Amino acid sequence: MRQEGTFTVRASQEKVWSFFLDPVRLASAIADPHMIEIIDENTFKGHIKTGVGPIKGTFNGSAQIVEREPPRRARIKAHGAGMGSAFDVDSTIEMAESGGLTTVKWAADVVLNGTIASMGARLLEGTIDRKTSEFFENVRKKLEPR
């Protein structure tokens, strides 16, 4: 399943880049309860309490920044499991600044397996859309001057 979109924020590319590439700050935009642990500058792991429809629980996961071209492009891979389910995400972000606005073009190939794919399939797209827009809204709040 491929998800993609663009997101524009009133902030410099430099600022947006450093935000997106800092797992702790980036994770602060996630609404669901979570914990993150830095392994090294490219690797982090953690857990999150989330779910789709009736399937809710704790998912353990890890992520790795596999490509990095500051301040323009990065590729991050993540894997996680929990609640009889597993997910694999291969995502890229690309940034460009123009007139004080930074546009982030993002894309993610998401592979879901197990209970969440089997039982939550009907609810999945709606949930992902909702959680994605919630996430970017939070990012905006953190980046834009008040």
Add this chain to the structure above:
Amino acid sequence: MTVQGGIGQSIKRKEDARFIRGKGTYVDDVKLPGMLYLDIVRSPYAHAYIRNINIEKALKVPGVLAVIRGKDLEAANLAWMPTLMSDRQMVLPIERVMYQAQEVAAVVADSRYAAADGVAAVEVDYEPLPVVVDPRKALEPDAPILRPDREKKTNHIWHWEVGDRKGTEELLRKSEVVVKENIYIPRILVSSIETCGCVADLDPVSGKLTVWMTTQAPHAIRTVFALVAGLPEHKIRIISPDIGGGFGGKVPVYPGYVIAVVASLKTGHPVKWIEDRSENLQADSFARDYHITAEIGATKDGKLTALLVKTIADHGYTDAAANPSKFPAGLFHIITGSYPFAKAFVEVDGVYTNKPPGGIAYRCSFRVTEAAYTIERIVDILAQKLGMDPAELRLRNFIRPEEFPFKSALGWTYDSGNYHGALRKAMDMIGYDELRKEQEEKRKRGELMGIGISSFTEIVGAGPSHTFDILGLKMFDSCELRIHPTGKVIARFGTKSQGQGHETTYAQILAEELGIPADDIAVEEGDTDTAPYGLGTYASRSTPTAGAAASMAARKVRDKARGIAAHLLEVSPDDLEWKDHKFQVKGVPGKAKTMQEVAFAAYTNLPPGMEPGLEAVSYYDPPNMTYPFGSYICAVDIDKETGVVKVRRFVAVDDCGTIINPMIVEGQIHGGLTMGFAAAMLEEISYDENGNAWGGTFMDYLLPTAVETPKWETAKTTTPSPHHPIGAKGVGESATVGAPAAIVNAVMDALSPYGVTNIDIPITPWKVWKVLHEKGA
């Protein structure tokens, strides 16, 4: 003179007294002192290597006592178990998982909650592998080999064929009209109200294993346990208590049963395992998944000539189908149905995919639904091509009543039938000609209405020992009958009711044969320590086999009773006749003895030299299968704007031979029609490209409620089986087998002005709307 509860009486079901009060005892009602609970870790992947299973955290969960993995079973040679079809199936995997929701490990704990927490704490490291979901892709040369453990390095399991290929192809070439259609019958699940489960109790002192389990065939399970686990058979007791629906889904040996036994051995405690609904829907044995190509030939005036059927059968990762040993595709070759084809040929190729195994008979006698659906669909498609009324085409071709016993083109000998009678009765009931007129008028107004017929013939009652066995066990069945001094009866059987009403039906057969009221006859089944050996209940076999055994055992009792009655009446046994449920002195109606009087004498006043007691056992090996049949007619209206199909009327005329309890038969038909309707309109387990099963809950896997279910109009004709002691044929599955084609034929009849010949089931509003949209309706 009738006896209370004799054959033909609609007495209330004896078992319902406890069922409607919530007093049944199902496996999950069994609670033993010190009992532990088992829960299963299942794979999120449809195909993956298992790099590691870390159980450390799980073992620290309070209440968790043990975690069982494949390698723990390997030591006891139990990581794999044989299937009924000479394949093998994992109990727990050592290195690979083969389908999503497959068992990976099991957690034993002192509460169900702790077991679930333990499952969540087991960490499995998987390496995903390429997934094969489509059996046609599995046969492509570059497809990954799913079963490298087998000698044959291909996903093709077996090829099976029957009939005259060359002759059939030749006759089709010569036929004036030929139609061909691809028909897919999807994966579905029986969805019993009660899921599967067991309580395994291996007594550490006596070494005796008692398993309360949801099984339709307790004796066969006992023997399988003895052969596979190496336990002495007299130290295995399988108890199948009340069962909340089986429909074939409780024939297989699921890994959970075996793991529970190992868990009991490991812990020294009884262990309970009960599936939840999602586990049942995702991992239990499936039914169908047949990709069929059917070709039928006829003359221009509608005389059927030949039938050719090719099928790819998706078996999942192992061939664990529940078929009699000699039939890898079940009794699919009943596919010539109600028609006398000059030539026919059927071939089936079994294929592995990354899906759960199964191939169980979803309320049918081993692939009979697939066969009946295919033949009744293709006959309708032919009628459409010929421009002939589908009722007329059938009536013109049916095997005639005087042709029975009839040898079909694929080798079966049908016992009896009157197909014309059943169809004509159904046509009268529904007002066929008026409906056709109405349809014509509606078509002129652009409205969509359709009429569909299904005139099916089943093959049930497996079966004669020369042809039918499971793992070598001949498919007889049994009755052990004992009459107490006061004329009350206990009768035990080798079958196992899952809701069919055996406690009533068998009592009625015995009442008729013995002249003892059905109320005085207790029927027991399901405990291998007490019941005589039998092959269990599925394939509509109980009445044809164990029901016949009841009659035969009763007749043996009567033979002995005659001698006692003669002694009491001081006449020669030859002077007696069994009449009006009594032994009467011929020509002296007042001089008679009842079975109750005889029974008392059997313990108190015997003829000199005769052994006391009054009992008998019969193991009945049926001389032939029975062939129930029927004609169903369905009328539908379709909403063009939404694609919603509404079943307006549904008439079902069934002929199951002699009817023992008309109310039970009607109940079976109502239930079967509803299940047939579900298959036609709602049910399907489909998979995404990663092999995740869609339909893990009843929100996605749709079953009809009373709201969706049409009103059924039922009737009967009676054509007794000539070889069954009371002429009964079995009716448990007729309606499930016959209903889907009637409904789909009605939908296709409605859509025929648009040149549509087939929509694969389930017929969802979306599929109908899409076709109409594409055809510019």
